[in-house]
Amino acid sequence: MKKIFALLIIASFVLTASYAQDYPLGIFDAQSDVGNTGHPGSAVYNGKLQEYAVQGSGGNVWGTHDAFHFVYKKLKGDFILRANGTLVGKGVEEHRKMGWMVRAALDSTAAFIGAVVHGNGLVSLQYRKADRDSVKEIQSKTDSTDVIQLERKGNTYIMSVARNGELFTTEQMDLNLGDDVYIGLFVCAHNNTVSEKATFNNVRIVSPAPATLVPYKDYLGSQLEILDVATDNSTIIFQSSRSLQAPNWMPDGKQLLYNSDGLLYTFNLKTKTPAVLNTGTATHNNNDHVISFDGKMLAISNHSSTDGGASIGYTVPLMGGEPKRITATGPSYMHGWSPDGKYIVFTGQRNKDFDIYRIGADGGTETRLTDAPGLDDGPEYSPDGKYIYFNSVRSGTMQVWRMKPDGSGQEQLTHDGLNNWFPHISPDGKWIVMITFGNDVSPSDHPFYKHVYLRLMPANGGKPKVIAYLYGGQGTINTPSWSPDGKKLAFISNSNFLFSLYPAEKR
Numbered sequence: 001m002k003k004i005f006a007l008l009i010i011a012s013f014v015l016t017a018s019y020a021q022d023y024p025l026g027i028f029d030a031q032s033d034v035g036n037t038g039h040p041g042s043a044v045y046n047g048k049l050q051e052y053a054v055q056g057s058g059g060n061v062w063g064t065h066d067a068f069h070f071v072y073k074k075l076k077g078d079f080i081l082r083a084n085g086t087l088v089g090k091g092v093e094e095h096r097k098m099g100w101m102v103r104a105a106l107d108s109t110a111a112f113i114g115a116v117v118h119g120n121g122l123v124s125l126q127y128r129k130a131d132r133d134s135v136k137e138i139q140s141k142t143d144s145t146d147v148i149q150l151e152r153k154g155n156t157y158i159m160s161v162a163r164n165g166e167l168f169t170t171e172q173m174d175l176n177l178g179d180d181v182y183i184g185l186f187v188c189a190h191n192n193t194v195s196e197k198a199t200f201n202n203v204r205i206v207s208p209a210p211a212t213l214v215p216y217k218d219y220l221g222s223q224l225e226i227l228d229v230a231t232d233n234s235t236i237i238f239q240s241s242r243s244l245q246a247p248n249w250m251p252d253g254k255q256l257l258y259n260s261d262g263l264l265y266t267f268n269l270k271t272k273t274p275a276v277l278n279t280g281t282a283t284h285n286n287n288d289h290v291i292s293f294d295g296k297m298l299a300i301s302n303h304s305s306t307d308g309g310a311s312i313g314y315t316v317p318l319m320g321g322e323p324k325r326i327t328a329t330g331p332s333y334m335h336g337w338s339p340d341g342k343y344i345v346f347t348g349q350r351n352k353d354f355d356i357y358r359i360g361a362d363g364g365t366e367t368r369l370t371d372a373p374g375l376d377d378g379p380e381y382s383p384d385g386k387y388i389y390f391n392s393v394r395s396g397t398m399q400v401w402r403m404k405p406d407g408s409g410q411e412q413l414t415h416d417g418l419n420n421w422f423p424h425i426s427p428d429g430k431w432i433v434m435i436t437f438g439n440d441v442s443p444s445d446h447p448f449y450k451h452v453y454l455r456l457m458p459a460n461g462g463k464p465k466v467i468a469y470l471y472g473g474q475g476t477i478n479t480p481s482w483s484p485d486g487k488k489l490a491f492i493s494n495s496n497f498l499f500s501l502y503p504a505e506k507r
Contacts, residue, residue: 023501026052027205028184029073033058034066035108038192041069043185050235054098055197056187061097061116061126062135065108067192070101072184073205080206080471081183082149084164084232087119088197093190094120098198100150101186102157104131104177113175114186115150115159119196125159125171142169147202147469160451164232165465167453201233206471207496209449219243220449220494222475223502224258224267227489229456232467238272239498240505245475246287247490249483250318251295256490259287264300272503278320286311287478288333291318292341293383297361299326299334299344313346315361326363336380336388336480337361338405345369345379345388356390358405369407375444378422380480381405382429382459389413389423389432389459398443400434413461421446422478425459427486432457433467435477448474449494471495 025031026045033041033056041056056069081100101114113127116137121144124137138159146164150157155176160168183205189196209220222244227234238244240260247267248257256267257277262284265274279285282302288311289300297315300323304312310330314323326334326344333347341361348357348366356379359366370376372394379390387402395412398419403410414420419437426433436453437446450473455464470476470493481490498504 023047025071026050027073027203027499027501028071031069031071032106034068034070034103034106034186036065036067036192037069039195041187041195043069043071049201049233050203051233052185052200052203053197054185054187054200055195056189057192057195058188058190059192060095060190061101061114061186061188064128064132064134066112066135066188067108068186068188070103070106070182070184070186072101072103072182075181075183075205076179078152078154078208078210079183080149080151080204080208081115082147082206082469083185083200083203084146085117085148085185085198085200086146087117088199091119091196092194093196094118095122095190096188096196097190098185098187098196099148101182101184102150102152102177103182106182111175111177113150113157113173113177115148115161117145117148117161119190123161125157125173127157127173127175129175138171138173140169140171142166149469151208162466162469165467167466168451168469202469204470204493204495205497206494208471209494213449215448220496221498222260223493223495224256225470225491225493227454227468227491229467229487229489234468236493236502237269238267238274238505239502241498242505243475244492246289246478247481247492248289248291248479249481249488249490251291251484253484257289257291257298258492259285259289262303264289264298274505279314279316280322282314282316282323286333287475288335288347290334290336290344290380290479292337292361293339294341297337297341299337299346301332301334301346304330313344313359315344324363326359326361327366328363332357333377335378338381339383339385343405345381347377347379356388356407367407369403370410376401378478380423380425382425383427384429389425391421391423391434393443396443398437400432414457414464416464419443419446420455420464424477424480424482426482427484430459431486432459433477433482433489434464435473436464436466437473446474448472452476454489454491 039057058067096119103112123140145161149160224238284303313327454468457464
């Protein structure tokens, strides 16, 4: 019966594969020159890298009239626009510019707001309040930025910018452009006799959670992304209107493993297709699941009806099968195997406090490894077995710690005022990737649908570097998600927008 159920679920997926030649402008719908441009502009989409090359002429985006090239789509409601952008070459004018723009209309005098990066490094939030008004600006505290984000919340526009690897700085203002606007990427040469070019990658248009969303009841759509660690370029490989969470990378390097709606799925990276993994009677799995170092076993966390719905730890063969119960009590959230396969470390709530525990891979007596007041979570062994890394709120904010396998020698590795969760160690043991939440969340929480960073730092500690700016949170990177060769990471971002360009799951 379980086999028939799984086959029915697989059959219910209708997968659509779209190719770059069918979407020459990627996620945008149209392009045009706005105003008087001396040379026609262009926009070209590279589907393999999901990169955009935009070329434009035009005298300026300033005063009462604008002239530039624009690749755009129409949009309503709240949104988040994000991209990494670079002006190509030395350029002719120091005030050549590129970035995101939101316009009330496509004529050259229309009201607009833009997150603008200039050739000389100046970054500003530029705006025209009404048709034919003069443009004004709010200059950013940060110059020469690579990452450009423009967010709309009602009539408030928030520009967030960063040099690649650093944290965002923000500027904002209130402006009513109407609900139905044109949004897109633009390039202006600041000289009508020449054309300038910019390239954009990590281009995202996000529809964020509405204020009415009820956490853990209502969900946004999910985008499965692969990040190239060397280039910080991320590509969307799959999307779903459902909540997909916590991708592991399978040992063969050819598949991912993630959870959704209580089930676990393998995802074929070549065919871009998911399939249900048989976990027998465990059909209420959460996003704490981890693969053993030898690639033979999977530890899962399933909400058991016989334990009042508490999460209980189980193991199951990686290729599927009937689960074996490991933890006697819950909640227990399974996070890491020892490299020799003898132990599993997990987060357990006992006596109203969450701590890190170790238990034999076949079950038995659990050993408490931490006893600090407050939440300790996300334990994971280093590949050499010398340390268990985890995150703890004991110092006031959520920070990354490590300890020896017996729980001794506990030391703090991050010391910033942000909230750092789920340290995952690279296969060579040299690096940690973690998800970082801002101060807009409780240190003891890692909720859905927030602005978050993925950050990389040396395994022995050091200054973290941002390698991904995204909208996500819970389910983004709860589990170890390095590729076996250590060159890539898998993660989940969230949005209510699903684009026909990307392979998608429909039910």
